Amino acid sequence: MSRGRSVSVRMRTAIAASVAVAVALLIVSVAGVVHQRHQLIDGVAVVAQDQAETVAAAMADGAAPDSAVQTPAGGESVLIQVLDADGTVLAASHSLEGEPALVDAAGVTEPTRHVLSGLDGEEDRYLVVVAPASDGRSVLAAQSLETVDNATRSTIGLLAVGDPLLVLLVALLTYVLVGRALRPVESLRAQAAEVTAADLSARLPVPTTGDEVERLSVTLNEMLARLERSADAQRRFVADASHELRSPVATIRTLHEVADAAGDRADWPAVSADVLSETARLERLVADLLLLARSGSTAPPSYELLDLSEVVRAEAGRARRVAVTCDVAPDVLVLGNPDALARATRNLLDNAERHTHTLLEVTLTSTGTTAHLRVRDDGDGVPAADRERIFDRFVRLDEARARDDGGTGLGLAITRLLVQEHGGAIRLDDTGSPGAEFVIDLPRVSPDA
16 A cells, blocks of 8 residues: 555544644643743742741831741741841741841842742742841741642643544544535546446536535636547547558559559559558648647757748649749748748648649738738639638548549648647638638747737
8 A cells, every 4th residue: 555545644643633733732731831820829929029028127116026926827837937138037937036147148239039938847949038127137928839739730641631632622623624625526436436438427526515615616617628529530530540540551452453463564664653542641731630639748949030921822832733832922931941831832732732723822921920821722612611620630521522632621630730739720711702811820020029
């Protein structure tokens, strides 16, 4: 089993959510405990400081240290010491009688805090506040931190139990909710798995949820539609190619069978000429099929800056059965492949030559950023309903004449492919007169560019 499939999406999501919540809870819990402890210690410090300042105020009013330490309420639980300037204990509450100074208070000018442990023979920790008094004396007041420690331990215990339970609850909820969210996706996956190449017409149900699942369903159906169109086009291409290839092969075989049956009376030079003619036709057909089959699957040909006028003049100057009238504007610069543009022009001229009676006109002009190549004949023309269909593969409006003239029904399809690769377009204009006029529009490069 691959690593990508070892853990499901819902499990990975639940784990990720649990880890994120656990880290967040840990940070919040630690910060909360620290803040709570700080607040509790501040409260204890306020009580101790208040006791120390009360004793200091009593001594400032003239009370003796022994009587002043009895001023704060609390009985035996009150822990107070009065020290002179050199740290000698002048007076102490009942619980601290005979005890040395809790802390060194020499030079104290403002209240300070100290934490002690083991005070009065106990293991509890105490907070000692030192407050300055008159005549260089100082007052020490201690408060037990037992309540603070107990509250801290209680909070940590609650968090130690509550945080894991909360993380577990988040993991469980995430696992369940993600499972419910992915259920439509799993349903789509299962139904998509049932779609086979033999039948691409099936479509997936589109839930009306208005979310990503609905958009995924629409996208998958659009993909299936594209695949269906592509598969249909491929099947038609294979069927048409097989049909076209069968014709010259059958002709060659028939010529040989007839010649064999005639024996010594066979005109072998004529048979050889016919076979060579069919072989040439077969070679052209195979080359055209390879060009169409490779379209879009290989890197585009290298382009260069060239003068389209020279390409058109060279193709229009080839020997043909009818004269070609050529009106070509000079310096029509385009970015393209000369061989591809020459073939596109030649295909249009060959097509026009097969269908024309006496007229074959070639015109090259330019307007703004577009070059316009027009090839016109005076043949029977093309019906309006077929003006788009003739650019499809293996389309012949006159099947018999096209086969006799050597046409394969691929010339215009190849021309459109080559023109589109150059960022142009080809169309059949309605001239209102007999014949047909094909127009190729190509992006033109300004001589000043």
